[in-house]
Amino acid sequence: MLAALAVVLTAVAPRAMARQEVFRRSPRAALLGWQAVSLAAVVSAVSAAPLAVHALALGGAGWAAWAAVPALAFSGLVLGRLLWSGHLVGTRLRAARREHRVLVDALGEAVDDEVRVLAHPTPTAYCLPGLRRRVVLTEGTLRALPGEELDAVLAHERAHLRARHDLVLEFFTVLHQSAPSRLQAPEALREVRLLVEVLADRAARRRTGPVPLARALVALAGASHPETALAATADVSATRTRMALLAEDDAPGWLAPVVYAFAAGVLAAPLALLGLALGSMGA
Template sequence: MTPVVLGALALLLAGPAPVLLARRAWPTRVPRAAIVLWQALALSAVLAALGAGLALGMDVLFRPQRGAVEIIVHSLVTALTCVVAVRLVWAWAKVAIRTRSRRRRHRALVDLLARPDRELARGDLTVPGIRILAEQTPFAYCLPGVRDSRVVVSSGALDQLDSDELAAVLTHELAHLRARHDLVLEAFIALREAFPRFVRSRTTLEQSRLLIEMLADDAARRRVGAPPVARALVTLAATSAPTGGLAAGGHGTLARVRRMAEPAGSHRLLAAATYLAAAALVVVPTVTIAIPWLNRLADLLP
């Protein structure tokens, strides 16, 4: 029974649940909590799928009468589940290594071509070590890193954005760097690449990327207000971040501008309910299904 329940839960969390959640508007009101919910959804789906495979493979231990065919089939399922787990770990390592390699090369190129400023100040905001590229197309992005992060802007952005708009963009990029939003995206990218192409879905990754941008937008709005943020997003709408970077413009611009037109609110009850739902997605299946099965398995083992 345990493999069936876990398998059904994995299918539900990997299929209908992300689609239904992506269609809802309320997650954009609490982007931080919504990101945690998406993480919990993905983690629960993976754990349920792996748990279903292991439970089915080891269920043969619970039966006193075991045929040769049954033992072989269940052993193969267990082996396949272990392969999937290894593939997940490998995908995460591959994405991390590849992203950092590309980011390192891009950082070296930026340092070679850009004009470094010791700092760029706008009002009470100071961005040390910023890089300015001589390009009339307005863009701004950041390259995250532990000690060698970069904020890169074009001369066109400096010319076309007024003081408040530029402060909004710089605050947006600094929010990405300080919160290490790139690590959140890496996890979702690795999860997507771990599965075959015919079962991949971009819903979770795209929604998480949009929520991360909204979270950085909120940091900018708290500093300069909504109108400068909206105007800056429109100015930078045609640009996007390089691989491994995070940019203020380009992704979900229309939805983000519309969101700036809505009044900012704390939505504490909604955030608390979202965090509670995220915790329940991980805790409830573990307590009600996995732990009793593990206890039963422990009783049978010598």
Template sequence: MTPLLLGLIGLALALPVPALLARTAWPMLVPRAGIVLWQSFALAAVLAISGAALSTALWLVTHDELTWWRVALHLTIMAIGVLVWARFWWAAWTVYRETQARRRRQRALVDLLGEADGMAPALRILQEQTPIAYCVPGIASPRIVVSQGTIARLSADEYAAVLEHERAHVRRRHDLVLEAFTVLHRAFPRFLRTDAPLVQSQIMVELLADDVARRSFGEAPVAGALVALAGSPTPAGALGVGGAASVRMSRLQQTDPRHPWASVAAYAISAVVLIAPTVLLAVPWMLHAWHTLRT
């Protein structure tokens, strides 16, 4: 029974539960806690499926009554677990390799086409009238990229808010958050996953960067820059300022964006999702399996 329950929990956390959560708006009220909530769902799904595969392997070894349908069911559960675990490590490697290669190309391109700013070594200014603002994250050599069109369209405070927004992405390594979601997303086959955690996490990191810029420059410059740059193009893998404008404007209109009870709820649900299957299912089963093997 334990392998089946863990398998069902893993599949539920991979697809139907995130799909239902994506229909609610409250995680967007607390983006930091919301990111933790989404990550807990994705990680718990991988752990539950892995636990199902391990427990079914031991069940096949220790159980006395092995009917064909039980063997077929447990082999199916084990196969899904092995598939998810293999895809997880393959996704971790491919995401790392793709991300590093993409950022090297992007940095080389903006260094070639952009003009360096002597006051801000990481800043590159493109001679382009289309409004553009994004960052290419990295530990040693990040880049913040803006165009002449962006500088011409924004006021001084709005431009400063945009730079602070992008610096927040770089300093707080929001790119690592998105990469983790990408790995967890790719771990499951397409028919067993939803895009909701990855999509909402992309919005939430923008909300977090907006909060940093708002604390430094106020709501009006951030909102003005967002209106001016809404829909501006961003290269794949970069973090741009122009996405999810409607959600971000709604948050900027709130006089106090803090929602302590929503944060408490998100963190509490995250803890329950990660801990409960282990405490209620995995640990008792492991103790039972250990006792069975010893006797």
């Protein structure tokens, strides 16, 4: 059952969740739900095989000792893939961002500790997270956006930096890349990226109201930015979705509690199965 749960949480649940667009209206709760599903999948995948072997051994199956080798190897493989993927993704992201920051610091004009302006006509805005974080704009952005719209963009980028959205995305990227390719759900990663943008949009909306932010999103739609940065805008269809969400009211009051309960239930499922299995073996 733990093995089946691992497959369901890895391959089925993310696709079903990505279709629930109502989650987007409560992005913070939704992100927690996504994290719960991912963690529960990892716990299930790592614990299933050793538990089965343990049960066989207690049942007196003589060959259980032999089954222990592949079972532990499987769990080791899952853990190893996670750690290796974490190492690769983390190293690559940090090296690319460091390199980019050095360039931006050399070429850009410093507005304050954080903000750098590049002499380029194309409007774009993005941030480089990390200890020495930067918000990068171009002269084209300053020309294209009047004061309030620029405020909205800066509030959006600073929300990413403050809340360390880069770490949230890194967590999901690592899990995504360590899952076997047949079980990977790219729509999950896309949805999580969108939720992070919606969170930053909400921070900007609180500061300037929806109209300046919406205008800025239109002005920056389709702007290019480095792959390892968090940008104010991604592709045009995501921008359209975010514009629609900007105009919507806050989520209905029941939504966040329902999503939190879902997250707790999903996390409890593998733990309950583990407890049941160990309890029945002890009896």
